Amino acid sequence: MQSSTATPQSPASAAGPGGRRLGRRIRVRPAPRGRNRRRELAGLGYATPTAVVVGLLFLAPLVLVCWMSVNHWPLLGSPSVNFPHNYTSVADDSLIGNAAWFTVKYTLVTTVVLFAVALGLALLVQHPRPGVALLRTAFFLPAAVGFATASLLFLGLLSNAIGPVNPLLQDLGLINKPVDWITGSPGGALGSTVTLVTWRFAGFNMLILLTGLQAIPSELYEAARMDGANRLQTLRRITLPLLRPTIALVLIMMITGSLLAFDQFYILTKGGPDNSTTSVVMIIVRDAFVRFDLGAAAALSVVVLGILVLLNVLQLSLLRRREER
Amino acid sequence: MTSTREATMTGNRRFRRDAGKLGYYGTAGALALLFLFPLLWSGWASVKTPHGFGLTNYRNMVHYGDGIGTYLVNSVEVTTMTVCGTLLVSVLGGYAFGRFRFPGKNLLFLATLAILMVPYPTILIPLYVLLGKMGLQNSLIGLSMVLVMFQLPFATFMMRNSFEAVPQELEDSAAVDGCGSFTTLTRVMIHTVRPAVVTVGLFAFLAAWNEFFAALILLNSSDKFTLPLAVVSMEGRTFGSIDYPTLQAGVVFMAIPCLVLFLLLQRSYVRGFMTGALRS
The missing domain is CATH 1.10.3720.10 (MetI-like)
Known part of the structure; x- marks a missing residue:
């Protein structure tokens, strides 16, 4: 982020120290000024494609979504302003309320389970020993597969038709008859999804936690051992406090990702049974492409954006306050 | 360093260390298999047909x-x-x-x-x-x-x-x-x-x-x-x-x-x- 000071500086530096330097040299060699100007133009030129993509495909849609959200905007036909109808209907729609509640519940369960597994794996493969690289690869390998692909994989894996889970549990005597894990009950559907997400993302989060763990000086561990601290004490007194920034980062990513969950529900549970696993993003897609009401979808998108920005600001400020202490 | 330590180690401690090692690789290995299992299963299920194995599913x-x-x-x-x-x-x-x-x-x-x-x-x-x-x-x-x-x-x-x-x-x-x-x-x-x-x-x-x-x-x-x-x-x-x-x-x-x-x-x-x- 070192360059973050460059923009406010650049006009000042032309008149400030740079200007003075130019003034001194101007008689001898007028080149630098022209060269700087040329370099500035070259820089602008190289940044132009980025500016075009960001402007056209990011900033323009961002403005458009706000405009759409205050309009009655059918998929076909011309839009007309209807503010604040789209926003009030967000508040009125009971399906949205249910979806919001489910999304929050899903986020909590996923974050807790995924974090516990990822941290456990990271602690397991933290120290170099023979074979540890192989273990890390095994845990990380699911992250190499696309998420939609992974969802389809679990659709078969947890299915009654060809999945190995039911026969295995029956052989072990844990269940009497096959269970329809994915669509049988709301709890089963949630559990299936959390299992899928944990399998797919635990290794990825393990890797991030691992970099944090490896930044902790090994002298601290040795000192703790000298003082006779056991493993649990070392974990609580040394590892976790020093890992805090990394943990915060991992949690922010997990929470944001879970709040925007879509693929896993669309592919695995289809929002069911009885809309019990319908997430907020699924409602946005339904509004836009099933109900053909882009205005309503835009309004809900703006609300989601607002909540996420608020959440990120909150998390970052919490993080900063902790660091200051 | 380990060799000198090993030399002074009593039989009991060496046993505990070996047991710890076994426990570690047992747990870690089982977990690794658990993570690899879905991928292996998918490969297996993709070639499994009602009459054994073959490429029918791919066809x-x-x-x-x-x-x-x-x-x-x-x-x-x-x-x-x-x-x-x-x-x-x-x-x-x-x-x-x-x-x-x-x-x-x-x-x-x-x-x-x-x-x-x-x-x-x-x-x-x-x-x-x-x-x-x-x-x-x-x-x-x-x-x-x-x-x-x-x-x-x-x-x-x-x-x-x-x-x-x-x-x-x-x-x-x-x-x-x-x-x-x-x-x-x-x-x-x-x-x-x-x-x-x-x-x-x-x-x-x-x-x-x-x-x-x-x-x-x-x-x-x-x-x-x-x-x-x-x-x-x-x-x-x-x-x-x-x-x-x-x-x-x-x-x-x-x-x-x-x-x-x-x-x-x-x-x-x-x-x-x-x-x-x-x-x-």
Whole structure:
């Protein structure tokens, strides 16, 4: 982020120290000024494609979504302003309320389970020993597969038709008859999804936690051992406090990702049974492409954006306050 | 060090150490198998037929819908355009952000990173309308452009850091040799930032190859479907009875390129994930 000071500086530096330097040299060699100007133009030129993509495909849609959200905007036909109808209907729609509640519940369960597994794996493969690289690869390998692909994989894996889970549990005597894990009950559907997400993302989060763990000086561990601290004490007194920034980062990513969950529900549970696993993003897609009401979808998108920005600001400020202490 | 310690170790302690080792490798090995199991199972299920083993499921998958060839070509097109587009924009942009000063530099860089803050649906709903107005509705080019935009924060960040790390002497000596800034980029700089180029390209590949949500929103006729869309649509082909084995053949077909790339480029992979994670 070192360059973050460059923009406010650049006009000042032309008149400030740079200007003075130019003034001194101007008689001898007028080149630098022209060269700087040329370099500035070259820089602008190289940044132009980025500016075009960001402007056209990011900033323009961002403005458009706000405009759409205050309009009655059918998929076909011309839009007309209807503010604040789209926003009030967000508040009125009971399906949205249910979806919001489910999304929050899903986020909590996923974050807790995924974090516990990822941290456990990271602690397991933290120290170099023979074979540890192989273990890390095994845990990380699911992250190499696309998420939609992974969802389809679990659709078969947890299915009654060809999945190995039911026969295995029956052989072990844990269940009497096959269970329809994915669509049988709301709890089963949630559990299936959390299992899928944990399998797919635990290794990825393990890797991030691992970099944090490896930044902790090994002298601290040795000192703790000298003082006779056991493993649990070392974990609580040394590892976790020093890992805090990394943990915060991992949690922010997990929470944001879970709040925007879509693929896993669309592919695995289809929002069911009885809309019990319908997430907020699924409602946005339904509004836009099933109900053909882009205005309503835009309004809900703006609300989601607002909540996420608020959440990120909150998390970052919490993080900063902790660091200051 | 261990040998002297071992020599003084009593039999009891050595036993406890060996038991600990066994416990560690037992637990870790079991967990590793648990994580590998779904992948292995999918491969097994994709070749399992009612009468033993064979390629029937793959044959079914190949003949699904317009033929898997159509979807494969669509996926390859989108992936190629996304990788090339991402590399072109991010190498030039990273060069600009890493080595030049120009008005609006920080604002543009922050705007690029801000893409990360905005949820997919928030931006895809208006993009659907915008691309329609540009005549790019239901178009693989339109989808690729959007995927390039989604890759840009990571790619630009990665390339900028990489260009910033190039020693100034290298640039100076190129200038002495009479290279302009563009020749400096193509003849000298590009070689030093190659690891970042590989990582950015790899991630653009994976993102484009696996993208589901953006493709679902932006593509609406089945002849334009990419592989993930096509395989997911197999799921709903005959309502009530999903052809699970064929689906697993599709899963394997989509996963293999990713797994092969992962095993070949593990280093770039891990570096990319780290940068991606630490960007926030």
